[in-house]
Amino acid sequence: MAMTLTSELPAAPVVAPDVTLASLSEQVSGRVLMDRAPLWWWAGFGFSFTLFTLLVIQMAWLFVNGIGVWGVEIPVAWGLAIAEYVWWIALASGGTIVSALFFLTRSPWRSATNRIAESMLLSAAPCAGLMPIMHLGRPGLFYWLFPYSTVMGVWPQARSPLWWDFICLIYYILMSIMYYYTGILPDLATVRDLARSRFKQIFYGVLALGWRGSSEQWRNQRTVYAIMSAIMAPMVISVHSVVGLDFAGGLTPGWHDTQFPPYFFFGAVISGTAVIIMLTIVVRWGYGLQDVLTAYHFNAMAKIMLVGSVMLAYAYVWEAFGPIYGSDVAQKTEFFQRAFGFTAPAFWSEKILTVVIPQLLWLPAVRRSRTLLFLISGGIIVGMWQERFVFTTSSLEHNYMPSYWGRYYPTFWDWACLAGTIGLFLTLFFLFLRFAPIVSIAEMREVIEEERSK
Amino acid sequence: MRRNANWIELTAAAFCMIGAVGCVIGATSDSTAFLRAWLCSYLFWLGLPLAGVTLVLVHDLSGGDWMATARPVLDAATATMPLASLAGIPAFVGLNSLYAWTHPPPDLGNAFYLNPSDFFLRYGTYVALWNLLAAFVLWGPRRGNSPIRSGLSWISGVGLIALGFSASFAAIDWIMSLEPTFWSSAFTYAQGASWFNTGMAAVLLTIALFEWPSGERRQHMSDLSKILLATTIFWAYVEFIQFLIIWEENLRLEIPWYLKRLHPVWRPAIYVSAGLGFIIPFCVLLWAPSKRNRAVVGTVCAGVLVSRLANTWLQVKPEFTEPPPFWLDVATVLALGGAMVLLFASFLRWAHRLAPAEAPIWTADHG
Numbered sequence: 026m027a028m029t030l031t032s033e034l035p036a037a038p039v040v041a042p043d044v045t046l047a048s049l050s051e052q053v054s055g056r057v058l059m060d061r062a063p064l065w066w067w068a069g070f071g072f073s074f075t076l077f078t079l080l081v082i083q084m085a086w087l088f089v090n091g092i093g094v095w096g097v098e099i100p101v102a103w104g105l106a107i108a109e110y111v112w113w114i115a116l117a118s119g120g121t122i123v124s125a126l127f128f129l130t131r132s133p134w135r136s137a138t139n140r141i142a143e144s145m146l147l148s149a150a151p152c153a154g155l156m157p158i159m160h161l162g163r164p165g166l167f168y169w170l171f172p173y174s175t176v177m178g179v180w181p182q183a184r185s186p187l188w189w190d191f192i193c194l195i196y197y198i199l200m201s202i203m204y205y206y207t208g209i210l211p212d213l214a215t216v217r218d219l220a221r222s223r224f225k226q227i228f229y230g231v232l233a234l235g236w237r238g239s240s241e242q243w244r245n246q247r248t249v250y251a252i253m254s255a256i257m258a259p260m261v262i263s264v265h266s267v268v269g270l271d272f273a274g275g276l277t278p279g280w281h282d283t284q285f286p287p288y289f290f291f292g293a294v295i296s297g298t299a300v301i302i303m304l305t306i307v308v309r310w311g312y313g314l315q316d317v318l319t320a321y322h323f324n325a326m327a328k329i330m331l332v333g334s335v336m337l338a339y340a341y342v343w344e345a346f347g348p349i350y351g352s353d354v355a356q357k358t359e360f361f362q363r364a365f366g367f368t369a370p371a372f373w374s375e376k377i378l379t380v381v382i383p384q385l386l387w388l389p390a391v392r393r394s395r396t397l398l399f400l401i402s403g404g405i406i407v408g409m410w411q412e413r414f415v416f417t418t419s420s421l422e423h424n425y426m427p428s429y430w431g432r433y434y435p436t437f438w439d440w441a442c443l444a445g446t447i448g449l450f451l452t453l454f455f456l457f458l459r460f461a462p463i464v465s466i467a468e469m470r471e472v473i474e475e476e477r478s479k
Numbered sequence: 480m481r482r483n484a485n486w487i488e489l490t491a492a493a494f495c496m497i498g499a500v501g502c503v504i505g506a507t508s509d510s511t512a513f514l515r516a517w518l519c520s521y522l523f524w525l526g527l528p529l530a531g532v533t534l535v536l537v538h539d540l541s542g543g544d545w546m547a548t549a550r551p552v553l554d555a556a557t558a559t560m561p562l563a564s565l566a567g568i569p570a571f572v573g574l575n576s577l578y579a580w581t582h583p584p585p586d587l588g589n590a591f592y593l594n595p596s597d598f599f600l601r602y603g604t605y606v607a608l609w610n611l612l613a614a615f616v617l618w619g620p621r622r623g624n625s626p627i628r629s630g631l632s633w634i635s636g637v638g639l640i641a642l643g644f645s646a647s648f649a650a651i652d653w654i655m656s657l658e659p660t661f662w663s664s665a666f667t668y669a670q671g672a673s674w675f676n677t678g679m680a681a682v683l684l685t686i687a688l689f690e691w692p693s694g695e696r697r698q699h700m701s702d703l704s705k706i707l708l709a710t711t712i713f714w715a716y717v718e719f720i721q722f723l724i725i726w727e728e729n730l731r732l733e734i735p736w737y738l739k740r741l742h743p744v745w746r747p748a749i750y751v752s753a754g755l756g757f758i759i760p761f762c763v764l765l766w767a768p769s770k771r772n773r774a775v776v777g778t779v780c781a782g783v784l785v786s787r788l789a790n791t792w793l794q795v796k797p798e799f800t801e802p803p804p805f806w807l808d809v810a811t812v813l814a815l816g817g818a819m820v821l822l823f824a825s826f827l828r829w830a831h832r833l834a835p836a837e838a839p840i841w842t843a844d845h846g
Binding site: 340 | 592643647660663667721723725727728730
């Protein structure tokens with residue numbers, strides 16, 4: 026299906042006309058092979074690593090003292106950590122959507138951005154995975170979630186969405202690693218061939234697994250990559266649906282909503298794309314990849330984000346209409362508390378950031394402005410965090426019995442956990458940026474050939 | 480198509496007449512049963528124009544070469560909107576016989592929404608909006624496989640949003656409110672997908688029966704089949720998710736909705752709806768060569784249409800303690816369906832007349 030995403034931008038090519046196969050390889054590989062990283066990279070990495078050390082300290086404090094150091098307390102047993110688990114897995118899922126789903130639709134804009142998306146996904150997934158483990162209370166026993174045969178006769182509850190979630194997350198992370206590696210294999214060989222130092226030749230040579238670029242190798246690689254894309258696309262939908270079931274499967278008012286699985290997926294589309302846009306803007310500026318990451322890509326991603334925003338608005342309407350129309354008094358009470366009670370500022374600002382402001386993306390001028398795109402994307406990410414926070418805590422705060430109601434206040438260690446995982450995410454991304462080609466050279470070569478043949 | 484047009488129209492007229500006779504007999508012998516059967520027929524056939532409008536508006540925003548093949552049939556589907564949307568009137572004149580909320584218990588909390596005056600106001604709004612959008616689809620400046628001028632594409636975007644919300648509220652008004660205490664937000668997604676699949680299957684079946692494209696244009700059928708495959712998967716996904724959550728929670732206000740439908744009487748409808756509406760399209764259309772095979776695409780689409788009819792009956796009929804007899808269901812489907820197909824085929828023939836001599840209809844300019 027040919028897309029006409031840029032019919033209003035006839036002057037925006039998928040790749041600049043003066044980019045050649047050789048210049049592309051040198052431009053992208055050169056960033057990996059340079060002897061000294063640029064100052065901005067060190068500044069970014071240093072800041073990220075500092076935040077990451079805060080996570081390590083927070084985890085040490087948590088494991089010594091228990092999860093009481095967080096603000097969670099009955100009735101609000103799920104606090105920021107679970108909200109942020111959903112937030113991080115949504116960001117990661119956005120990476121898979123851009124990379125796998127749009128591979129299947131043969132969207133040309135995806136070739137230059139898929140590596141950024143996959144790197145983002147691999148940086149965000151560990152942040153998501155850490156959250157439930159930290160939240161277990163006895164994290165050393167997390168392996169009990171595996172359905173292994175033990176003399177204790179203790180088996181995970183296979184009817185629980187929480188266990189489905191564990192299995193989904195494990196498979197998702199493993200598949201994502203393999204998917205990334207399958208895609209990057211030819212590029213690692215390119216870096217190996219362009220490397221001058223012996224150490225780098227060996228390092229990237231080992232990683233390239235003896236890739237020589239024979240027609241058979243290419244055929245096999247493309248076949249495996251296509252099959253993995255076909256698996257990853259439905260997998261990311263199922264992973265996020267199961268995250269939605271974690272909540273919808275509970276009887277808690279506000280969580281019990283049959284639209285949660287697709288609703289969570291819409292959140293993944295918009296927040297994941299927003300992160301990719303922000304990272305792409307930084308990468309483009311930092312590595313001078315203006316010829317490869319053009320207005321075409323930003324326009325296309327902005328439209329995806331706009332579609333995600335509209336889908337989210339659709340879900341928000343039912344989020345409000347359902348409790349008002351429905352017959353469950355507890356659902357109605359919880360919704361009014363959420364929208365007009367203690368969490369009202371977060372509730373309404375979240376709607377503004379994720380639905381109202383993104384409607385500016387209808388205007389081509391906004392989609393062309395990277396500054397505005399960066400700001401709107403940042404607002405969406407903040408708004409999606411608020412959304413996860415509000416529905417996780419507000420529902421537990423306003424359970425069936427008013428006598429059982431309580432309030433959740435995050436502590437310093439809750440915020441340290443958030444800042445620390447942001448640090449972990451950025452640290453990993455900066456490492457990807459420094460040591461792996463951040464644009465798919467192999468796929469961009471195909472794009473260049475296609476553009477030339479037009 | 481030109482050769483076949485006359486006999487299609489004659490056959491459609493004949494079916495319409497036979498169905499109309501059945502409707503008259505049904506309405507005079509048991510007016511309540513007729514109203515209930517007519518509601519099912521109305522809900523089924525409405526999918527044809529709704530899908531036509533939806534796909535053209537989506538194409539305005541996304542583009543796609545497949546429109547070169549689909550445009551005339553989508554236009555014909557859209558042209559049935561006035562008849563399809565107004566066909567609800569015969570059912571809704573007997574609102575009291577259809578909906579329990581017309582004589583509500585005092586504690587019904589959603590009477591602010593479910594009351595006759597607001598119901599008719601919303602129905603009028605849907606009819607007006609959908610026909611306006613249909614007019615925009617038929618008369619907007621589009622040519623061949625090109626989307627609408629980019630300066631007007633915002634109308635398509637806004638129209639698509641309005642269509643999505645209005646169809647969802649219509650699904651609540653006409654189907655979900657048959658059980659006024661039941662609420663499921665995923666229901667709106669599922670019914671929207673079901674309507675789209677009805678229309679999409681009808682459009683593809685028409686192309687498969689009468690004007691299967693040749694050469695490079697066979698790729699268009701592959702693309703259109705992919706769209707149908709994606710939306711059948713989406714329909715199955717939301718239906719299953721809704722069932723899983725309601726079954727898992729087993730709540731007093733929700734589970735009766737499924738218990739009624741899981742009664743052995745309705746099992747065949749479940750099997751047909753899931754089997755022909757998802758399992759067979761999924762297994763067959765996932766295989767790339769099948770999407771280019773005329774017989775395969777035509778057969779799968781015919782199956783999807785049957786499944787959507789079964790699904791409509793499954794949504795509506797279990798809510799009534801005395802569902803209409805099967806012959807009356809068939810009669811109402813034939814009466815309205817015959818009129819719809821007659822209009823659909825006449826529009827296609829009219830579009831043929833606009834085409835240059837000897838040029839296939841698919842190359843004609845529309846809009």
